[in-house]
Amino acid sequence: MKKRAIGVFDSGLGGLTILDALHRTLPHEDLIYFGDSANVPYGSKSKQTVTRFSLDIARFLENEGVKMIVVACNTASALALSELRKQCHVPVLGVIEPGAKKAVESTRNGRIAILGTEATIRSKAYVKAIFKKCPQAHVIQQACPLFVPLVEENWAKKPATRLIASSYLAPVLRYNADTVILGCTHYPVLKPVLASLLGSQVKLVDSAQTLSQAAMLFLHNRQEQETTGRGKLTIYASDDPARFKRLAGYLLKEKIGTVRLKKLNA
Amino acid sequence: MKKRAIGVFDSGLGGLTILDALHRTLPHEDLIYFGDSANVPYGSKSKQTVTRFSLDIARFLENEGVKMIVVACNTASALALSELRKQCHVPVLGVIEPGAKKAVESTRNGRIAILGTEATIRSKAYVKAIFKKCPQAHVIQQACPLFVPLVEENWAKKPATRLIASSYLAPVLRYNADTVILGCTHYPVLKPVLASLLGSQVKLVDSAQTLSQAAMLFLHNRQEQETTGRGKLTIYASDDPARFKRLAGYLLKEKIGTVRLKKLNA
Numbered sequence: 001m002k003k004r005a006i007g008v009f010d011s012g013l014g015g016l017t018i019l020d021a022l023h024r025t026l027p028h029e030d031l032i033y034f035g036d037s038a039n040v041p042y043g044s045k046s047k048q049t050v051t052r053f054s055l056d057i058a059r060f061l062e063n064e065g066v067k068m069i070v071v072a073c074n075t076a077s078a079l080a081l082s083e084l085r086k087q088c089h090v091p092v093l094g095v096i097e098p099g100a101k102k103a104v105e106s107t108r109n110g111r112i113a114i115l116g117t118e119a120t121i122r123s124k125a126y127v128k129a130i131f132k133k134c135p136q137a138h139v140i141q142q143a144c145p146l147f148v149p150l151v152e153e154n155w156a157k158k159p160a161t162r163l164i165a166s167s168y169l170a171p172v173l174r175y176n177a178d179t180v181i182l183g184c185t186h187y188p189v190l191k192p193v194l195a196s197l198l199g200s201q202v203k204l205v206d207s208a209q210t211l212s213q214a215a216m217l218f219l220h221n222r223q224e225q226e227t228t229g230r231g232k233l234t235i236y237a238s239d240d241p242a243r244f245k246r247l248a249g250y251l252l253k254e255k256i257g258t259v260r261l262k263k264l265n266a
Numbered sequence: 267m268k269k270r271a272i273g274v275f276d277s278g279l280g281g282l283t284i285l286d287a288l289h290r291t292l293p294h295e296d297l298i299y300f301g302d303s304a305n306v307p308y309g310s311k312s313k314q315t316v317t318r319f320s321l322d323i324a325r326f327l328e329n330e331g332v333k334m335i336v337v338a339c340n341t342a343s344a345l346a347l348s349e350l351r352k353q354c355h356v357p358v359l360g361v362i363e364p365g366a367k368k369a370v371e372s373t374r375n376g377r378i379a380i381l382g383t384e385a386t387i388r389s390k391a392y393v394k395a396i397f398k399k400c401p402q403a404h405v406i407q408q409a410c411p412l413f414v415p416l417v418e419e420n421w422a423k424k425p426a427t428r429l430i431a432s433s434y435l436a437p438v439l440r441y442n443a444d445t446v447i448l449g450c451t452h453y454p455v456l457k458p459v460l461a462s463l464l465g466s467q468v469k470l471v472d473s474a475q476t477l478s479q480a481a482m483l484f485l486h487n488r489q490e491q492e493t494t495g496r497g498k499l500t501i502y503a504s505d506d507p508a509r510f511k512r513l514a515g516y517l518l519k520e521k522i523g524t525v526r527l528k529k530l531n532a
Binding site for chain 2 (some may be wrong): 160
């Protein structure tokens, strides 16, 4: 039987942190990544528009013959997951549920903070997922709309980023949360500055690892897991693949190969 | 004869500063504004993609029966103007040429700095327009990719914005430019912080007023200028009109009416 890849997508670069984790957890799987650089960012856009973008990408990935789609974007997971599951013929995994699970397992004082894009926060997707697992949890949400452009511009280590982060984190610190969900796949790049502002007693949760384990278990249960051979990475971007590749270098330690241009709806 | 409107478009909100100037200069003209909030920002995207977005909008405006199109976006003017002029049946005015003209008229030491998005700077459109008018000018360019998100998030007055601006302006200050082009329609919102960092001897140039005068002269010469009645403003956004209207409040002193949703290519 022909080997079928796992499809992974994000509005842009952030999902590469998920791709990286999937590649480590499932080293035999072929992975096809789609970064929607023509429509980035999703975080300030409406549910309807983000759903339309996501469905276009899912159709492309299904045409590529993937056996599963991983939505490596918090905004798309928060706004479009149910519609994707309705319309896709393969299973679709999102990042919200694994992130919420990990946060609930991690907290000791029951106080969890969620950082995310404007759209993710407005959707309350993490809040609902947390309450489903732990109805007595205390939750605070904070939209951090400037974090994505700061990461995309490689400003993670600059003093202005620290100043902006300290402004976003002030309510989180007052809330005394012991667990903070990095509810956007760009945010793990900011871990050093966030950790230094929040202090070492606060646990930072990103969903990359939990999601990869969920994907592994899922494939294992369906007996669709590849167990031999080295997995191939194929990367598409909907605009300016050269810029995409250059910026990917800031986000990932590993070198990525060719980034192919694939326009949807052009 | 039926009154025909002027079409105005931008990637998002920034072009409202141009709309405002057009409305003051041409108070009898109906104006139709299109903000492409589904695809914002343009400044980090490729020529091909920005041209595709711009042509879709121009087609919509032509279908609305406009007599002229004003590209109230520096990135679209820099990357798509010649293609728009090729494909449109009505005249198309951009912001680059009027901005360059005003800068050349304003400078005394012949040293001009251009601030813009990554795409505008890469296109060298301002540099070419300045050299055409004044071959002996000295020109420095500086991309300021974080300015658009800072303005869209209403952070213009925060200390982090000053810190980021001072980093972008350091080379401009060393260059001893006496004239600085605000080469993006969002940047006029940052005038207070830019002026305070550059000092009062440096002239800040934005193209809103020069462009409006060029539009007036153009219509006058073609005898297409309206001379009676109060001009109507009609505003469309390609995504989330409620958010668009709320953010417009940060950018414009004047209240805007209903923002209508108009999806292109949906």
